Amino acid sequence: MGLTPLGSEPGPNVPIWCRFALKGSDPFRLERVRTVVAVLFALPWIGWALLRTLGVEAPFPLVAAIAFTPYAALTSPAPVVLALILRRKAVAIVSGVAAVALAFAMVPRAVAGPQPEAGGPRLVVMTSNLWLGRADVPAVLRVAREHDVDVLSVQELRPKMLPKFETDQFPHRILLPDAGAAGAGLLSKYPLASSGGELQPEAVFTVEGAPPVRIKAVHPRPPVTFEAAPDWRRALEALPSSDGVGDVRILAGDFNATLDHPELRALLDRGYTDAADATGEGWTHTWPAGTKSDRALPLTIDHVLVDERVRVEKVTVVDIPRSDHRAVIAELRLPDR
Numbered sequence: 263m264g265l266t267p268l269g270s271e272p273g274p275n276v277p278i279w280c281r282f283a284l285k286g287s288d289p290f291r292l293e294r295v296r297t298v299v300a301v302l303f304a305l306p307w308i309g310w311a312l313l314r315t316l317g318v319e320a321p322f323p324l325v326a327a328i329a330f331t332p333y334a335a336l337t338s339p340a341p342v343v344l345a346l347i348l349r350r351k352a353v354a355i356v357s358g359v360a361a362v363a364l365a366f367a368m369v370p371r372a373v374a375g376p377q378p379e380a381g382g383p384r385l386v387v388m389t390s391n392l393w394l395g396r397a398d399v400p401a402v403l404r405v406a407r408e409h410d411v412d413v414l415s416v417q418e419l420r421p422k423m424l425p426k427f428e429t430d431q432f433p434h435r436i437l438l439p440d441a442g443a444a445g446a447g448l449l450s451k452y453p454l455a456s457s458g459g460e461l462q463p464e465a466v467f468t469v470e471g472a473p474p475v476r477i478k479a480v481h482p483r484p485p486v487t488f489e490a491a492p493d494w495r496r497a498l499e500a501l502p503s504s505d506g507v508g509d510v511r512i513l514a515g516d517f518n519a520t521l522d523h524p525e526l527r528a529l530l531d532r533g534y535t536d537a538a539d540a541t542g543e544g545w546t547h548t549w550p551a552g553t554k555s556d557r558a559l560p561l562t563i564d565h566v567l568v569d570e571r572v573r574v575e576k577v578t579v580v581d582i583p584r585s586d587h588r589a590v591i592a593e594l595r596l597p598d599r
Contacts, residue, residue, distance in 0.1 A: 300350035304341035304357045310334045311360035314367055317524035322491040326484075329561050331522035332545070335364035371521065371544025377535075380573035382472040382596035386411045387566055389514040391481070391549075391587035394443060395420025398583040403431055405580050409591045412451050413467070415514040417481040419445035436463040446479040446515070464502075466509065472596035473510050478502070480515030480565075494518060498525045504533030504569045510596060513567040516549075516587060520562055534567040537592040540574040551581055551588045566592040 313320060314331055338361035345354035388411040390402050395418065406414050414432060421439040428435075432449035436456055439445040444461040448454060454465040457476065464478040482497030483490045498519065504511040513534065519526040521539060530536060538544050547560030564587055568574060573595040580589045 296348040297350055297353070300341070300345045300348045300353040303344050304353055304360075307334060307338050307341050307364070308356060308360045311338075311363040314522055315363050317527065319495065319524055322485060322488050325491050325494075325523070326486050328522050329520045329563070330559060331364065331520070332368055333559060335361075335368045338364050367522065368545075371539055372542055374542040375540050377540055377573045378571055378597070380571060380595040380597045382598035383469050384575075385413070385469055385472075385475065385594045385596055386591065387413050387415070387477070387512060387514055387594060388589055388591045389415040389417070389479075389516070389564055389566060390582055390589040391417045391516045391564060391585060392419055392423065393585040393587065394418050395423055397585035399423055399426035401583045402589070403427075403429060405582065405589060405591075407431060409578065409580075409593075411591065412469075413477055413512075413514075414449040415477070415479040416447045416449070417445070417479065417516045418443050419447045421445075434467075436465055438463055444481070446481050448477060448479055462515070469596060471598055473508065473599055475512060475596065476502075476509040477512040477514060480513050480517055482518055484518040495525055498529055501529055506533055506570055510569045510572060512569065512572075512594075514565070514590075514592075516564050518563050519565075526565075530567065533570055535570055535572070535574065537566040537568055537574045537594070538562065538577045538579075538590065541577045543577045543579070546577075546579045548579060548588045548590060550586050552584065552586055564588070564590050566590055568592070568594060569597075571597040 320328055341357040342354050342361060345357055386409060388406055419437060419439045424437055424439060427437060427449060432451060434450045434452060434454045436454055437447035438461050440461055446462050448463050448465050450467055452467040452469060454467050457464045457466050459478060462479050462481060466474050466476045468474050482494045485491035485494040501513060502511060517526060521536060521544060538546060547562050548564035549561050550558050574592060575595055576593040578591040582589050
């Protein structure tokens with residue numbers, strides 16, 4: 263495509279939405295406009311790729327926006343195509359690098375990764391956000407029974423739900439309800455010894471043939487306001503590390519974070535594996551669900567994080583009636599003693 267002659271109509275390869283700015287303009291102005299249009303269109307993807315690749319701890323609202331990185335990756339070819347149409351080679355190259363960087367972060371989630379050769383007993387862990395006490399508790403218990411769940415972590419547990427969780431299915435319980443969204447609980451087939459946690463309980467239990475297992479229910483505030491974002495970051499930083507010796511550690515809950523948040527990746531670097539990511543299910547969304555499924559783009563914010571000595575055999579994500587989150591069920595193989 264050559265330069266548009268002075269006073270002529272813009273060529274067919276120029277997008278219709280910028281032709282009005284080119285009509286009747288001189289060739290040099292047309293070139294400048296093409297460059298400006300290509301650069302301005304590409305900047306959001308380039309900035310997003312830099313933010314994701316460098317692992318910058320972004321302030322609100324960027325910390326909330328970073329959760330939507332998969333959608334930035336899916337649309338990242340758009341600025342490359344536009345730059346090629348406008349013949350802005352440099353912009354196309356930089357945009358292409360950004361697209362590759364975003365794809366490099368996304369693709370591994372769909373591929374099962376290497377795992378340890380754990381030879382201990384099987385353990386099934388499930389996490390379910392109860393949506394401010396609205397979730398159908400019998401349905402939660404039914405799903406847990408169908409999947410032979412050994413330990414259940416629940417979040418947004420309200421006091422009114424406690425009687426419904428009094429069941430022989432999980433005879434051992436640490437339930438810390440709250441009138442707001444902070445309540446949480448652990449329910450287990452194995453005896454639980456509480457080891458702390460205010461409204462995010464932590465407990466130790468023993469499975470024959472394996473080291474003691476230490477599990478914590480997780481539910482930090484979502485980073486959706488200027489005030490909440492620092493609290494969310496501090497809550498993730500305060501979660502215990504796993505040193506790969508002694509007790510086997512498991513964190514299960516609604517982290518209000520995706521694998522694109524550097525804060526969650528930093529936690530993984532402290533000795534954990536994301537169960538869904540390990541089995542190639544990292545793209546499976548957990549929120550929103552049910553009645554809220556049409557109100558927001560799907561995200562993966564509920565996780566089961568396991569000690570790096572644990573082998574993840576399977577991850578299943580299940581809808582729970584009347585909850586805005588899907589439950590995550592991880593079938594694990596513990597290390598032997």
